[in-house]
Amino acid sequence: MSAQTILEGAGLRKHFPVTKGLVLTRVTGWVKAVDQVSVTLQEGETVGLVGESGSGKTTLAKLFLLLERPTEGTLRFYGKDLGQFTREDFARYRQTVQAVFQDPWSSLNPRMRVAAIIAEPLPRETPKSQVKERLAQVLSEVGLSLASGDRFPHEFSGGQRQRIAVARALVTYPKSIILDEPVSALDVSIRAQVLNLLKDIQHRLGLSYFVISHDLATMRYISSRLNVMYAGKIVETGQSQEVYSNPLHPYSQALLSAALPLHPSFRKSRIVLSGEVPSPLNPPSGCRFHPRCPLRMAICSELEPLLKEPAPGRLVACHAVNKPD
């Protein structure tokens, strides 16, 4: 069965202007939050995106949610370009691509009852009986009782609130959900509940997920394909298991090695990177990772490495990995 591609971003860029002056505003620079990123999301798969803060992962999610428009590049939805979208296309897009955010304390309106929160994405003209029916369906889907609908968000714990957020995302029969750090704000014992729930729902409904996280353990558990992002660029992509067991890009290697051990006997000499994520306002020349890279060569500060395929299904942007011919 060949899965259909739901979303396809090609060469996406999002640059934010930095301005000076109040009246005579002039642009003094550009923050290249997302720079030349290509990502696809197919039906039924889980694509993960890891990166540190400031790497542009949330901006990429905003592009996918149409909360920001790309400065450059194309975003296709079932093959149709964003530029040619009609009103109906936008409506369909927003129903098909839903979102769950990190913090269930701020993503649910405290003045609305849970039933109203969950039903809000449904079209206005939906008959009341249908809304009620759908509400009951999604509530049971996420393991909440029907009576929860009459209550307010503050009456729920973190894990339950995240379930409400998932229910709201499910209500429009989406094909894919963008999950921005879905469990980071939750307690350890509750994280497992929510991760299990997400996996179960995906299984039952055939959803595809685009998961953003900095938590490598969670990501490994949930994602089938993995993208590693650094300073606005994707530096490595591949099947999750392969990237985890054999990271090729030196940044992926350092990132995975910085992950905490699972057992005290695994305390090892980790690759501890010096320095910090560069400012996207003024990224380093050439490869953006070169000032922190242990494999740095002369060419790295001059020429920006392109994504190449050193192994089947793996793309890596690194001069040291992709030996020039």
Place this chain on the structure above:
Amino acid sequence: MADQTPLLEVRGLKTYFFTRRGTVKAVDGVSFSLAPGETLAVVGESGSGKSVTALSILRLVPEPAGRIVGGEVLLDGQDVLKLKRREMRRVRGSRISMVLQDPMTSLNPAFSVGDQVGEVVKLHQGVVGGELRRRVVDALSRLKIPSAEHRLADYPHQMSGGMRQRVCGAIALSCQPRLLIADEPTTSLDVTIQAQFLELLREIQERFHISVVFITHDFGIVAATAHKVAVMYAGKIVEIGTTEEIFDNPVHPYTEALLRCVPRSDRLEGRLVDIPGQPPDLANLAPGCSFAPRCPRAMDRCWEAYPPEVEISTGHVTNCWLAVKAP
């Protein structure tokens, strides 16, 4: 390490909050001891009382709602709970100091970094002028802040999260404390920056032989740093032991479940083991074991009475009826 006299000994510590909803027993009879140079990780979920335990050691529990109602906190044999307020102020920052979770809120945005580190040194050691400046630069460079002498006039907003947390570390360690309390110091940091900070902390701890109480909810941090682990649930330590013992031979079902609900690379297939239900309401605790409602192996007597302490092996103690041998 076991035969050394402990630097810190907490005995039967009880900190309650008196609220309109009733008495919240945030910390209810916590005991542990810590040898010089040792690291104890206190693990638990939010609301388990781990942060209140830390605040109680420093006597920083927000009054009047919260009060330490019982127990002893012995630092080098001296009960800090009996000190006068003025004497306690001399202890804080010099013999015991603390690093908090979020450097964005624990630093004052209106003062330069140099002033904030200098304040502590001036207060505790009466140093001023050029000597003070030298001490501040020392403190900052000990935390590997690059070109520290040029950053004294910087304000917190000019620094990154990792650098800010180092400044907090420099403040905490500027007067060579014997005990450092770190309350989730890396939660707000990125993965690679977290690794840097933990590494740095370990280096400094070894060099100056400091004891550390590490408050965390992350067993990865425990595995990376701690000698001993205390697992807290609903205001009580339910299991305590060496890190190896706790990881390899957890006895309490809560510890076991916590260890298993973390996704692990060697167990990727299938579902994660989750802990059903929610943490309990501390204002409204039922008699018996607080974990019983969520425990997969709860028995009748778990609901009736709180289990006694059972020593599994030297230093490994748990409060669970499962470990109590039938008479």
